[in-house]
Amino acid sequence: MKKIIILFLWFLFSQPNHAHNQTPLIDSRIDDPIELTKKIINEGTDSWNEKAKQRILEIYGTGELTNTSDKNYLLLESPSLVFDYYQGGFANTQELLNKDLFLKILDQAVNSPDIVSAEVAKASQEQSLKEYLMAYEIAKKFKETNSLSNEEAIKFLENRFGYSKLNFAKNLTEASVENYNPSADKKNAKKVISKINFIKRTYPSKIPLINVLAELEEFYHLLQEANIGLTAYVPYNNFKNSVYKLNKQRINERIQWRSSIEITYPTSGTVWIAPGPVEIKWTTSNLDESKNIKFFLTRDDVVVQVLGVFENNQFAKDVKLRKGLPPGDKYKIMGIELFPINKYHIAKYATPYFTIKKEDKIPEEPIAETPAEVQETPNVVVDAPVEVAEVLVEPVPEPAEVVEKPVVEEQEPIETTTAVEEGPNETLVREKVKTPNRTIFEGRKISYQKELLVDNEIITISLYDHGREDGDIVSIYLNGEQIVSKHVLTYKKRSFDVKLNINKSNDLFLYAHNLGNFPPNTVSLEIKDGSNSENIILNSDLSSCEAVLINVKQ
Secondary structure: OHHHHHHHHHHHHHOOOOHHHOOOOOOOOOOOHHHHHHHHHHHOOOOOOHHHHHHHHHHHOOOOOOOOOOHHHHHHOOHHHHHHHHHOOOOOOOOEEEHHHHHHHHHHHHHOHHHHHHHHHHHHHHHHHHHHHHHHHHHHHHHHHOOOOHHHHHHHHHHOOHHHHHHHHHHHHOOOOOOEOOOOOHHHHHHHHHHHHHHHHHOOOEEEHHHHHHHHHHHHHHHHHHOOHHHHEHHHHHHHHHHHHHHHHHHHHHHHOOOEEEEEEOOOOOEEEEOOEEEEEEEEEOOOOOOEEEEEEEEOOEEEEEEEEEEOOOEEEEEEOOOOOOOEEEEEEEEEEOOOOOOOOOOEEEOOOEEEEEOOOOOOOOOOOOOHHHOOOOOOOOOOOOHHHHOOOOOOOOOOOOOOOOOEEEOOOOEEEOOOOOOOOOOOEOOEEEOOOEEEEOOEEEEEEEEEEEOOOEEEEEEEEOOOOOOOEEEEEEOOEEEEEEEEOOOOOEEEEEEOOOOOOEEEEEEEOOOOOOOOEEEEEEEEOOOOEEEEEEEEOOOEEEEEEEEEOO
C-alpha cells in the first residue's frame, strides 16, 4: 500500500504545474460565442489569471516567440483532420509549400519517427504558446472592462486550446525513442514509397497547400496500413490522439460561428424600376454591427454596378441604380462582408434572379418656337435665346441597351517592377514589366505579374482550378478580347490554342464573375509555345484582375 501511495505522489508531482488545471472541453451547445467565452473565463480562473500566465512562461518560454520551428510540421498534428482544418478556415489556400521540404517531412515520417516527432512537438509548442497568450490577453481585457465583442469572443475560443496543447507537446518532446514498435507490412510499405516517388515526379518546386493536404492524407493512411514509421511510434500516437480531440472541437466551433449574410429583399418576385432609388434588406449572424458589407448588382452573373458599402444595420435605402441598365429578369444582388474576422472565410450571399424595368417616360407636348419678330413688348429685353427654344420637338429616345462586353479604358503606358518565382522551364522573365495601354478593365484594376518571351506566335493555354473546386466562374481575355467565357473552374484542365500579335506585348488576364466559396478566384495557367512551358497562378476578385504580358521572339 505504501508503495502505491508513493507511486501516485510521484506521478502527480512529476506533471507540469498546469496539467491538472487544463481548460475543459466545454459543452458547445451554448450557441452564443460571447456567453461561452464568459463561461470559460469565469470558471477557468486557474488558467486565465496573471499567476497562471507566469507559470506557463516559466515552463515553456519567455513569451518572446523566436519562430525557431518550422510551422509546416504542424500538418502532422492531426493528419486525418487536414481537410476539415482547411474547411474550417484555418489554412491559407493560396500558400505554396516547398516540395523538397514536404518530401523531407514524408521521408522522416517513414525513416526517422523520433526526429519528425521532435519537430512536430517543437512547432506545436511554439504555436500553442502563441495561441494561449492571445487568448489570455482577451480574458484579461474582459476581466478589466467586463465587455466582450463577438469578434473578441470568437478569437478567444479559437485560441484557448493552446493552453492544453502545451502539455501534450511537452510530453512528446521528452519522449524516448525506445517506444517504437513497428510491425511492417511489406506490401503496404511499398505503397508508401510509391506515393513519395509519385509526389517527387508530379509536382513542381512549390506545391499548392490544397494539394499538400490531399497527398498528406493519403500518405498517412498508407503509413497506417503498413504500420511503419510515425504510425508505429507510441509517443506520437498519444500526442496525436490527444490533440485530435481539441482540434476537432475547434473546427466544429469555428464552422458553427462563421459569419453569414442573407439578403431578404429583393426576392425572386421583386421588380425594380431603373434608375429610381431602391432598398436592400438583409440579416446576418456572427457579424458585428460595426462591420461593413459591400453590395453589387449583377446581370447574368456579371457585375454591372457597385451599389455601395453599408454598415451592418440590416437596411439600406435610397440606393441609386445607374442609368442605362437594360431591362431584364436576370438580375441579382450580391453582398460581401468586408474585413472579416476569418480572412479565409468571407460571408457572402447572392439573391435569386429578379427583374429590372425601365422607368416609363411620358412624352412632352412639343412647344412651338415663338418667332423673334413677334416679341414686340417694349418692357421686355431679350439678351439670350429664350429657354423654351431649347425644348426638343420630339420625345427623348430611350437609351440603347448596355452592351455586356466590358469597356476598356486606355491609359498611358507605365512600368512596374515585378517579383517572380523561379520555374524549372522558365523562358524569360524581365525585371521591368512594361504594361500596354490597358491598366483598367470595366472599372477593375489590372496588375501585371510576369512578362514572358515565347518562341512561337501560336501558343497553347491550359487552365484549371488552383485550390479547392468551389464554383469559381472566370473569363480569360487576350488583348481585350474574350477567349474563354464564364468557365467554371475544376481540376480538369481546359486547353486551347491562341494566336499572339508578334508586333506588340500581348496582355492576358483573368476576370472573375463570382468569388466562389473561398475567395478570391484563383486559376492555374500553363502556357506552352511548343518547346517551353510556364506555370502561372493568377488571382482575381470583383475589383481587380491579375495579368501577364506575352511577347513573341523576333
